[in-house]
Amino acid sequence: EDGYRLWQRYDLVQDAAKLSAYRQAIGELVVTGDSPTIAAVRKELQSGLNGLLGQAVKVSQAPGQSPALVAGTPASSAFIKNTGITDRLKPLGDEGYLLLSTQQNGRSYTLIAANSDIGVLYGSFHFLRLLQTNQDISKLSLSSKPKIRHRVLNHWDNLDRTVERGYSGFSLWDWHRLPDYIDQRYIDYARANASIGINGTVLTNVNANALVLTADYIAKVAALADAFRPYGLKVYLTARFSAPIEIGGLKTADPQEPQVQAWWKEKSDEIYKAIPDFGGFLVKANSEGQPGPQNYGRNHAEGANMLADAVAPYGGIVMWRAFVYDDKEPDDRAKQAYNEFKPLDGTFRDNVLVQVKNGAIDFQPREPFHPLFGAMPKTPLMMEFQITQEYLGQGTSLAYLSPMYKETLDADTHAKGKGSTVAKDIDGTLHKHSLTGIAGVANIGTDRNWTGHHFGQANWYSFGRLAWDHSLSSEEIADEWVRMTFTNTLAFVKPVKEIMLGSHETVVNYMTPLGLHHIMAWDHHYGPGPWIKDKHRADWTSVYYHKADENGIGFDRTKTGSNAVAQYFPPVAKQFGNLKQVPEKYLLWFHHVGWDYKVKSGRTLWDELCYRYSDGVKGVQQMQQIWDSMQEQVDEERFQHVKTFLNMQEKEAKWWRDACLLYFQTFSKRPIPQDLEKPAYTLEHYMRLDPKFVPGI
Numbered sequence: 001e002d003g004y005r006l007w008q009r010y011d012l013v014q015d016a017a018k019l020s021a022y023r024q025a026i027g028e029l030v031v032t033g034d035s036p037t038i039a040a041v042r043k044e045l046q047s048g049l050n051g052l053l054g055q056a057v058k059v060s061q062a063p064g065q066s067p068a069l070v071a072g073t074p075a076s077s078a079f080i081k082n083t084g085i086t087d088r089l090k091p092l093g094d095e096g097y098l099l100l101s102t103q104q105n106g107r108s109y110t111l112i113a114a115n116s117d118i119g120v121l122y123g124s125f126h127f128l129r130l131l132q133t134n135q136d137i138s139k140l141s142l143s144s145k146p147k148i149r150h151r152v153l154n155h156w157d158n159l160d161r162t163v164e165r166g167y168s169g170f171s172l173w174d175w176h177r178l179p180d181y182i183d184q185r186y187i188d189y190a191r192a193n194a195s196i197g198i199n200g201t202v203l204t205n206v207n208a209n210a211l212v213l214t215a216d217y218i219a220k221v222a223a224l225a226d227a228f229r230p231y232g233l234k235v236y237l238t239a240r241f242s243a244p245i246e247i248g249g250l251k252t253a254d255p256q257e258p259q260v261q262a263w264w265k266e267k268s269d270e271i272y273k274a275i276p277d278f279g280g281f282l283v284k285a286n287s288e289g290q291p292g293p294q295n296y297g298r299n300h301a302e303g304a305n306m307l308a309d310a311v312a313p314y315g316g317i318v319m320w321r322a323f324v325y326d327d328k329e330p331d332d333r334a335k336q337a338y339n340e341f342k343p344l345d346g347t348f349r350d351n352v353l354v355q356v357k358n359g360a361i362d363f364q365p366r367e368p369f370h371p372l373f374g375a376m377p378k379t380p381l382m383m384e385f386q387i388t389q390e391y392l393g394q395g396t397s398l399a400y401l402s403p404m405y406k407e408t409l410d411a412d413t414h415a416k417g418k419g420s421t422v423a424k425d426i427d428g429t430l431h432k433h434s435l436t437g438i439a440g441v442a443n444i445g446t447d448r449n450w451t452g453h454h455f456g457q458a459n460w461y462s463f464g465r466l467a468w469d470h471s472l473s474s475e476e477i478a479d480e481w482v483r484m485t486f487t488n489t490l491a492f493v494k495p496v497k498e499i500m501l502g503s504h505e506t507v508v509n510y511m512t513p514l515g516l517h518h519i520m521a522w523d524h525h526y527g528p529g530p531w532i533k534d535k536h537r538a539d540w541t542s543v544y545y546h547k548a549d550e551n552g553i554g555f556d557r558t559k560t561g562s563n564a565v566a567q568y569f570p571p572v573a574k575q576f577g578n579l580k581q582v583p584e585k586y587l588l589w590f591h592h593v594g595w596d597y598k599v600k601s602g603r604t605l606w607d608e609l610c611y612r613y614s615d616g617v618k619g620v621q622q623m624q625q626i627w628d629s630m631q632e633q634v635d636e637e638r639f640q641h642v643k644t645f646l647n648m649q650e651k652e653a654k655w656w657r658d659a660c661l662l663y664f665q666t667f668s669k670r671p672i673p674q675d676l677e678k679p680a681y682t683l684e685h686y687m688r689l690d691p692k693f694v695p696g697i
């Protein structure tokens, strides 16, 4: 059990009654059609059922005497057409599916039906999930379709196979051996994505390299696209804005220059010739040193529209990132994306999505939702979440991120009155957009278990599940994942879910409680670094964000400060801007608060900070205790792996707690409450510490 099989383990069903019911219901398997996608369906159902049922399932061309599982579309299967379900299929669109138990001529059938082959594949994965999680399949009548159209992974993979902010080995894309060699990993990657409904993948880093747009690389990308296609996974590339200069030999990349426009058109023609269903481009422009339209005095819409025009004839899209900020700009970094993009609402082409990070700073352990959500009614906004744990303990920390994703998706923007959630903005229902999207920065690499930490798999999984259906709860998703990845035994499922559901809050507590943010170490972002100051960019220091002084701590973003709260719709602005009403989890995000201010618990702010940091460490220790008690329920290999990682996490938690409290204490000048564990070392020790020595603390 090295984790390679992810949640697709297909081992024998252990519950004897369920096993016999499943064997009974699936006397034979009928998969109709002959497309590559249908071949993938057949293969997946066959291997899944063989494993789960512990016997070779009979595969037939048409339903015969025994109860059958029938998968197909009305177009490929006369049997399905004749069941009269076409009307039920209509509203399910081109990716949805129906799972139905039905009787025909006195015989029982289970249908996996859809309008399209890819719908059949998604339905097949759902059906297998029902077996994997030991559900009753005798009276199925359920349909499902995605709420969001483009459900995309963003790989921050470089062409030399390093992965920016990747903590699970190297890039999966073996450019050297492509296009000839198709690694089985590519297929397994596509299978895993399809099983959770992910339908797009951006192969390359947003800090882009123009080389990927040269002919040699396009051929390699085309080979990947061919491998992924049966699984409904489209490829996208990042477009370096200066590519016309770097690989095109032009003098400029000005989007208003006809020769530049022509270059991108020709480049798109070339790409689509090799990859007819190429998804389009993701662009990071004029951000953190990347080139962009502003280099030529043009705005973001002018840049995006040029690329959009190039891919439009082929149905391609442009995902243009709103992650922009500039240290020359004196205003609060949290306000800059809104200031830049809001005035451009209505000026983007129809095939452009503006991709917005969940919060206004940068994937912090916790951020309030980005004020752009709800605020650009004429522009489809795409959500960007980070799955890789750049700011959340990286590869060694257990942090189940579904609750964090849900916190943003469920947040109410009040854009059109109460109930205008962020989820409704990105699924298009709020402002009536049919072009919709959601992206997750991948945590996947060449590590045998894909994600470094076994529990990192749950974040890939939950991103996909929420991208498909954001109304799912974190608990439901964790339940599915634990059962499929480990076991259905309740004695394991319940406690491990408890670990998962509390884990994000635990990490927030020991890193950035009460709305603190961006206090991590310089550059690598792993450990604590609240003391970071005097760097060439103020907006990359920690003191810019926590603003601790002898009076208190926190960033005043109210009227008396940067007034970032005013970017939210009035009810939200009022709530966040009011010291008494702001949710405590965002307290120091929006307010500079005195050390002796009484918080909800009745403690002073300083004492509360100390308790929160300590709670974080205790939270990790609780996870350790629960996990230790699971030894009997789980294979030794994964047990030891997770155990060791939790030990590292405990050290990390103490490191964060002690370093941050000692540092903030130099301002608060108040004691750490008596009943709490005291820091093991001096502040100087932590400031000198090189993270690579942490396990030795």
Ligand code: BDP
Binding pocket: 164, 165, 206, 207, 284, 288, 323, 362, 363, 390
């Ligand atoms: C930051 C990362 C940096 C990325 C940047 C981005 O530290 O590596 O390039 O985001 O999203 O979080 O563009």
